Amino acid sequence: MNKKIVALTIAASLSLVGCEKYPEPAVDTGEKIKLQAIFPVAQHDVDNIAKNLVVNYRVVTNVPTDKCDSKIAYGACFEVQLTFTAKKEIAAKDWTIYFSQIAPIQSFESDEFSVKHINGDLHQISLKDSFSGFAEGESKTLNFRAMFWSLAESDALPNYIVTAPNLTARVIESTVPYIDKETGLEVVPHVETFTDFETQFKRNATDNTQWLSSEALYERNAVLVENKMAVAQAIIPTPKSVIIDEYDRFVSINNGIAVSLGNVKLADVDAALSHLATLGVTQNNAGLPVRLSIAKVLPNKTSDQAQQVSGSYHLTVGEKAITIVGSDANGVFNGLQSLASLVTVGVPKLPMMTVEDEPHYAFRGMLVDVARNFHSKEFILSLLDQMAAYKLNKLHLHLGEDEGWRLEIPSLPELTDISSQRCFDMSETECLMPQLGAGVDRNSSVNGYYTVSDYQEILKAATARHIQVIPSLDMPGHSRSSIKAMTARYKKYQALEEEEKAKQFLLEDFDDTTEYSSVQFYNDNTINACLESSYDFVIEVMTQVKKIHADAGQPLTRYHIGADETAGAWLESPACKAFVANNDQGVTKMSELGAYFIERVSGILSDLDIETAGWSDGMSHTRVEKMPEVVQANAWDTLFYGGHDKVHELANRDWEVVISSPDVLYFDFPHEADPKEHGFYWASRHTNTEKVFQFMPDNLPVHAEFWLDREDNAYATDDTKTPLKQGQKFVGIQGQLWSENVRTDDMVEHKVYPRLLALAERAWHLADWAVPYNYEGAKYSQDTEVFTKALEAERDKQWSVFANTLGHKEFPKLEIAQVDYRLPTVGAVIKEGKLYANIAFPGLIIEYQINNGIWQTYLEPVAVSGAVNVRSRSTDRLRAGRITAVN
Incomplete structure (x- = not known):
């Protein structure tokens, strides 16, 4: 082979891209023949495979065998059978498939395919020399074993990519997700339904999780009791004190409301008034007077009892007027949102009452990960509306991750030019690799970023709703998107022979092995x-972000570093070896570099007058004396593994601890225990709205009395080792929505709602059934009874009112806002030939189907025979819930 052919061969091997088709090299006819012999596959072959190869993904078993890697924790692995069926003949060779598989593949078995892990979740399937092509209708299989478990159908990712050197990559059509018209949710078509409890549903022999049946759900829902008056008078989140009119009277708002601002600025309450208007409560001079004011001392308080808590308010709904007095503008805003909570859509009257209210926690947060998969500005604006409606006040916006960078930094365009996109470019000069099943389309909704103007619109909307935006661009781990962008910047300026500029913001040591x-x-x-260039990068980014915030009118006062899950990097970095040998910062070994990075970045933030926040695992390794006075630590340690010890240790440093426990506050986890429920489950296989409602965040160890671990087994906690110091408290709680397999805005809403309402309840209201923390330390298990039967009964009684309030009063409001909250599965049993059905949120519609016939509305027990299915439907009848069979 002559040198020209060799060069062309190497170029073709390196290109492997599908964002664009590379031009065919100009070679003479003889050389073309030789090139075709090397690469026999042509573009029409790739197109044919993409169109006609049907992929089927089936979890064979989660039961480990001797084929699993014994070095992996628990010796766990699961087996998958990939089946490829050709609708038409496929004769071409030398093509490959790239696909995303969250858990890396350990081993495989196939006569004609081989598979290997590339990076992250990306894997490559190649053809062996023995590959014989596909006859029309022929099927071939590839069995592989991957780490840990696969317990949900949503574990499998879409958009398998077929490609060949120097050709345009295509997505295999049978793996392209689609939206179900009834539910509005994404369906990944190549994933086979789970059917076997022992081999597919269970994690291992000790896993006692039960596959939720309609019968079990019916029993759970049966305890709910309707109380229409309690629902009409309910405010979510529950106020601190409510005095109901002794005659249960209502006042008419048929003519709307006439608002008097008093000493309140319109800009401070306009968003709340707009919310009322969307519910049909409009302003009218002839309406019921609503008088607003701010006062240092709220009504019914003396000066020495003056409420100093930001957001406090006093609300009176009287026969002739409504008055709202706030301790500040935020308090007046919250009072108006409580007024909106009293509204029943379509009912022009309000219950008369007096409310005195203040928040239990100052920090009432929600995290949304827009970095793994992008979520639109419109979704964020809608989320802000609902956070404000339920008095949440911190939006933790996760903008930078391994798989994407989502905020425009004008001085560093590579961050968004390259790292806001995932397509098929294995060189990563145009975009990042197609992690998380992104496919090849740069215009996909999983790609994108917020321009400066987009982000400032979000900031302005948040400010108008008294919500602080806390941005997060994760570092030093979880930083692949920024690393690759700055490497691309390096190469660009190196090519221009501007070496100083090339190295200015470099984030990797090229000699690190x-x-x-x-x-x-x-x-x-x-x-x-x-x-040093790493810290120059941090300074540049944070200076830019601070300016963006300032120009939008919401100063950047707190930034979340991330700081978690740094994975043994730097050990063979010459730069780090030299640094450890010669530094004067007290770093004596490689294992201390992660903490040093956080300490130094915290100092950079302090110099910019920005407070530091980070995840508990990374923050815990820092030296307290090297950290700023104010530090926020998000505690994400699992409760069933004794995570309260870590949480208490951080709080005892006098840091501001935000409880973010995955056992209950990770909303990317499934709502219920069913393989069709969407989400990861490493800490919980079922986190429904009731569980969030049950949370007692002031007392973490007590949950061992009534919650179970991730395998639904009892656990015990010992709080005598690291109890909280006397009087030490947490600053707040935060819900989390991570987006690894959440690809659409509708799916985000399905995951967040209605759990967000229970989050708001626990963040704002201290329940009278909650067990106070024992500062002397205590041990808890299912054999202790600190959480008494009387407290449990009161909790469950209040949950019944809460659940009814959601179904009858709050869901119609979410529907007006076009929020696609999760519709619950229906509980149902058949007794003596009759169908009995119920639902977790009374007020929603129940439908049933007999022998796959038409869907009918369930109103009362009805005679049935044959196969019976049930599902829920939204009150506006525009969406349906997941179908379940009644056995």
């Missing part, structure tokens, strides 16, 4: 802590 694997299985996702 460290082999490591992050929690998400990347081998190149950690910013080098020993390069």
